[in-house]
Amino acid sequence: MSLFAKPPVHNESEAVLAVKDVSVRYNGVVALEDVSFELDPGERVAVVGPNGAGKSTLFKVVAGLLHVTHGTVTVRGHAPGGHVCIAYVPQRNQVDWTFPVNVTDVVMMGRIRQIGFLRWPSQHDRRIVRQSLELVNMAHLADRQIGELSGGQQQRVFIARALAQEAELMLMDEPFTGLDLTSQQDILEIMNVLQQRGVTVLVSTHDLSLAAGAFDRLMLLNRRLIGFGKAAEVLTPERLAETYGGRLQLLPTSQGAFVFDNACCGDHHDHG
């Protein structure tokens, strides 16, 4: 028996996330230009693009943390800010890991809306937090300070928070960056749990082969949306060149082209 509430029933024709003609400018710097797409319930989508492509900007806009300069973002037909069901995991370097909270606290934060303002968590809330931590195999570290965890463990805690929040849409900004292969695999497996619950997952990554192998659809972004669809349709040499410019290396193989993004780990910002 699961403690979690049944997913709410929605109009099937209503996209979980609808982004329409969205442009974002920071003091004149164009971070996103005329981006439109929709996400279906329960699908897993990878956003791929070089540094400075606007991936984090896109996630912040969807999470309601940043206003669009032009266009609209709706989550189940509502503006993002007023929506309870979005879980957002920022890029690692945008989190203050010295903030003194333990694992249980972080996951309990996912329950804040359900608990209500100035009220204490109920036993039900505590049980949901516990069960969420068990699902990501982190219950044994429930009292550990968040800053003392490995990168992979931190990502698992954030997934537990999304589970506790009963989020419908989960945004994870570069969750795989800096993780070893085993930890990456762990995160992908836990994403299966999210998918079983019908949670829609949007992940940004530099890893094209991971994006192609482990996600339902793939989005190529470089300020503009260059492609969005199944990996085989999207990963054409032309689109990749448009996304990555000259930084991309293609290695033709019997399986098609194998692609390296050789800009992924440095600070090769070509603008900004």
Ligand code: ADP
């Ligand atoms: P990505 O996550 O794909 O690396 P970002 O969304 O972080 O891309 O950045 C997109 C562009 O917007 C870059 O040119 C970046 O320098 C610029 N940018 C991002 N955040 C800000 C900000 N707070 N102020 C000004 N420019 C910004």
Ligand code: MG
């Ligand atoms: Mg980013």
